[in-house]
Amino acid sequence: MCGVIGLIGTQNAAHEAFLSLVTLQHRGQDAAGIMSYSPAGFHQVKNLGLVESVFTKDNIQHLKGEMAVGHNRYSTVGTGDISDVQPLVMNYPFGIGMVHNGNIVNHGSLGEQLRSQSRRHLLTQSDTEVLLNLFAEGLTSSSSVHKPGLDFEQICYALQPLYSAVNGSFSVVTLIAGHGLVAFRDSNGLRPLVWGKKKSDVLPSGEAHMVASESVALNINGYEVVRSLKPGEVLFIDLEGNVHSRVIRAKEKRHCMFEWVYFASPESDIDDKPVYRTRFNLGKSLALQLKGEFKDRNIKPDMVVPVPESSRIAAIALSEELEIPYRELLIKNRYIKRTFILDTQDKRRRAVKLKLSPVPSELAGKKVLLIDDSIVRGTTSKKIIELVREAGAKEVYFVSTCPPVRHPCFYGVDFPDRKELVANEKNEKEIESHLGADAVIHQKPQGLVQSILNSQESSEENWTPCMACLDGKYPSDVSEGQGFSEKRKKDRKVQQSEG
Numbered sequence: 001m002c003g004v005i006g007l008i009g010t011q012n013a014a015h016e017a018f019l020s021l022v023t024l025q026h027r028g029q030d031a032a033g034i035m036s037y038s039p040a041g042f043h044q045v046k047n048l049g050l051v052e053s054v055f056t057k058d059n060i061q062h063l064k065g066e067m068a069v070g071h072n073r074y075s076t077v078g079t080g081d082i083s084d085v086q087p088l089v090m091n092y093p094f095g096i097g098m099v100h101n102g103n104i105v106n107h108g109s110l111g112e113q114l115r116s117q118s119r120r121h122l123l124t125q126s127d128t129e130v131l132l133n134l135f136a137e138g139l140t141s142s143s144s145v146h147k148p149g150l151d152f153e154q155i156c157y158a159l160q161p162l163y164s165a166v167n168g169s170f171s172v173v174t175l176i177a178g179h180g181l182v183a184f185r186d187s188n189g190l191r192p193l194v195w196g197k198k199k200s201d202v203l204p205s206g207e208a209h210m211v212a213s214e215s216v217a218l219n220i221n222g223y224e225v226v227r228s229l230k231p232g233e234v235l236f237i238d239l240e241g242n243v244h245s246r247v248i249r250a251k252e253k254r255h256c257m258f259e260w261v262y263f264a265s266p267e268s269d270i271d272d273k274p275v276y277r278t279r280f281n282l283g284k285s286l287a288l289q290l291k292g293e294f295k296d297r298n299i300k301p302d303m304v305v306p307v308p309e310s311s312r313i314a315a316i317a318l319s320e321e322l323e324i325p326y327r328e329l330l331i332k333n334r335y336i337k338r339t340f341i342l343d344t345q346d347k348r349r350r351a352v353k354l355k356l357s358p359v360p361s362e363l364a365g366k367k368v369l370l371i372d373d374s375i376v377r378g379t380t381s382k383k384i385i386e387l388v389r390e391a392g393a394k395e396v397y398f399v400s401t402c403p404p405v406r407h408p409c410f411y412g413v414d415f416p417d418r419k420e421l422v423a424n425e426k427n428e429k430e431i432e433s434h435l436g437a438d439a440v441i442h443q444k445p446q447g448l449v450q451s452i453l454n455s456q457e458s459s460e461e462n463w464t465p466c467m468a469c470l471d472g473k474y475p476s477d478v479s480e481g482q483g484f485s486e487k488r489k490k491d492r493k494v495q496q497s498e499g
């Protein structure tokens with residue numbers, strides 16, 4: 001995934017950027033960076049590690065200017081090398097600083113094309129560099145047909161070829177030196193991007209603007225949400241504070257369902273749909289489904305126990321609906337990072353035990369209904385089931401608010417290898433025996449879609465989120481992405497052997 005932000009028209013933009021990145025830390029923990037722009041030029045601080053460790057009181061002071069972009073990195077392409085850390089910068093035909101959340105399926109062939117046709121040699125493994133070069137290329141040709149300088153028409157003209165060529169997900173924010181802030185979103189709106197504004201006297205318009213992956217990043221700095229960018233939309237805020245926007249190329253809206261299920265922060269709205277309410281709905285809808293299945297299988301749990309943190313909200317709803325007591329009996333060590341985000345299976349396996357520990361005095365002799373947001377590789381769930389049994393539970397049922405994940409994601413979530421997915425080629429019975437549970441039950445896809453769509457009151461929207469990792473129906477051609485997992489494995493081997 002990754003978190004992106006960009007802001008313009010506010011004093012000390014870097015400080016606001018820092019606060020926003022802290023609120024988006026859950027979106028990526030590999031690296032963080034901020035680039036600001038002042039009349040003296042670009043200023044940047046970026047490094048591997050958490051936001052808190054990358055930025056200091058001193059280095060933030062060097063980030064001068066009234067506009068900035070920032071990034072939290074969760075690597076899906078690249079080696080985790082410092083050269084891949086964003087923002088990335090380009091010096092021609094304008095100074096451009098760029099941050100990107102998403103994944104470009106055809107970045108390999110586009111990189112090759114840039115090399116052979118435009119003599120643009122890429123310096124990093126990052127697919128963001130492909131976007132940056134395509135944007136620069138577009139701006140170069142638009143300045144040869146338009147007047148010198150840069151206006152919104154030129155930006156749109158420059159983005160046309162990028163939208164035609166790029167296959168994948170992208171929510172991008174760029175700073176253009178001396179001109180303003182440009183944000184754009186892929187044609188399916190796969191990854192989130194929200195726009196907000198607040199009063200400020202820096203720009204003639206009297207307003208400062210911010211775009212970010214999630215609304216929580218806007219709220220922390222007092223920006224009010226205007227709206228999410230539409231699929232395929234570009235937004236340009238110039239140095240007068242004028243807002244320009246246009247949909248460059250829209251396809252069917254297919255926002256990634258995983259933002260609501262797991263990834264986003266519960267206090268955010270993603271595409272106007274509150275994450276908290278969606279997760280509550282997921283618990284309720286799963287409970288309704290379980291009522292029937294429990295009756296058929298004569299299952300009568302004594303308690304509902306959430307797997308912290310992301311399934312808590314659904315667990316509360318589930319417990320209320322089933323009228324089974326809610327108990328927090330897996331205690332999370334708050335000093336351990338999210339295990340999924342660790343980069344190797346072995347590290348993840350070892351981390352689970354450190355991360356969660358059960359309460360034997362309460363679990364002993366009980367029939368326990370464990371709920372998690374999703375089962376991906378089965379590493380966490382298998383271990384947790386084992387721990388709960390060791391703690392004395394009589395029976396252990398495991399339910400997931402997300403339907404079975406059976407297919408790889410090529411759009412930015414790091415489960416690219418089909419063989420790693422526990423639900424790949426296994427039915428529910430086989431999953432039960434693999435995980436060692438007395439029952440394993442997943443939400444039905446319809447329950448997931450309705451939980452998202454119904455989370456916003458008075459919304460009559462009817463669209464289908466991307467659920468390709470569940471049903472294999474990808475919104476774009478992913479054949480070039482099939483090479484990903486091999487390449488990624490190779491990259492990781494390099495990383496491991498390096499240290």
Ligand code: SF4
Binds near residue numbers: 258410413468470
């Ligand atoms: Fe999200 Fe799954 Fe689609 Fe990837 S394949 S974008 S994780 S819904």
Ligand code: MG
Binds near residue numbers: 308309310
């Ligand atoms: Mg979890």
